[in-house]
Amino acid sequence: MDHSYRYIASLTREPFLFYEMRSTAKLMAEGNSDDAIVKEIVEQNLFQYPTEKSITRMAKACIKRLHALEDDALVSAIASQPTDVAKQICLYALMKQSRLVWEFMITVIGEKYRLRDMSFGKIDLNTFFMRLQEQNDTVASWSDTTITKLKQIIARVLVETEYLDNRGADHLNPVWLHPVLENAIRSNGDTAVLPAFNCFSEEVAHE
Numbered sequence: 001m002d003h004s005y006r007y008i009a010s011l012t013r014e015p016f017l018f019y020e021m022r023s024t025a026k027l028m029a030e031g032n033s034d035d036a037i038v039k040e041i042v043e044q045n046l047f048q049y050p051t052e053k054s055i056t057r058m059a060k061a062c063i064k065r066l067h068a069l070e071d072d073a074l075v076s077a078i079a080s081q082p083t084d085v086a087k088q089i090c091l092y093a094l095m096k097q098s099r100l101v102w103e104f105m106i107t108v109i110g111e112k113y114r115l116r117d118m119s120f121g122k123i124d125l126n127t128f129f130m131r132l133q134e135q136n137d138t139v140a141s142w143s144d145t146t147i148t149k150l151k152q153i154i155a156r157v158l159v160e161t162e163y164l165d166n167r168g169a170d171h172l173n174p175v176w177l178h179p180v181l182e183n184a185i186r187s188n189g190d191t192a193v194l195p196a197f198n199c200f201s202e203e204v205a206h207e
Contacts, residue, residue: 007099007138007139016090018087020046021066021090025086027041028066029079065096074184078093089181105196107128113195161175
């Protein structure tokens with residue numbers, strides 16, 4: 001994973017999008033070209049959005065995020081696996097695309113699982129963003145409105161992927177990493193993300 005890339009706040013416009021990702025993945029798994037996928041989504045109004053422009057923009061965003069997986073088998077899995085498995089793969093896709101989510105899931109969520117500290121609250125999101133604002137000029141330049149929206153979206157992602165029971169939950173649930181995703185993560189050499197899914201390789205267990 002290349003971490004020289006910048007932090008971007010596009011998450012405010014392109015949140016988790018599970019329904020849209022699944023629809024797009026089905027078309028991609030059938031071997032359609034990116035252009036054909038966008039055309040199909042717009043013509044059928046698959047996302048049920050009000051304007052063609054918004055559908056086109058979101059279809060392209062989903063395609064880009066699916067390509068971030070660099071794994072056709074995972075794209076097919078989003079299309080065909082049960083919802084909980086597909087959502088977990090969508091979270092991995094979002095992490096691969098968003099440095100912000102990648103770092104939050106590893107440094108905050110993964111660290112909590114590692115320490116078996118299941119407490120969770122607004123303070124965890126606040127601390128994460130405060131630290132980023134101190135370390136990174138781009139993040140420091142974001143408005144309070146943007147930061148607030150990003151916190152809300154990340155919290156919503158955690159609810160949608162069942163890390164949290166609801167937005168007001170004060171503890172993390174112990175998630176289980178589905179084998180189809182675990183195998184892909186290992187073969188992609190992305191083992192650094194495993195703690196974010198409450199998964200620790202053997203070496204860590206013996207430390």
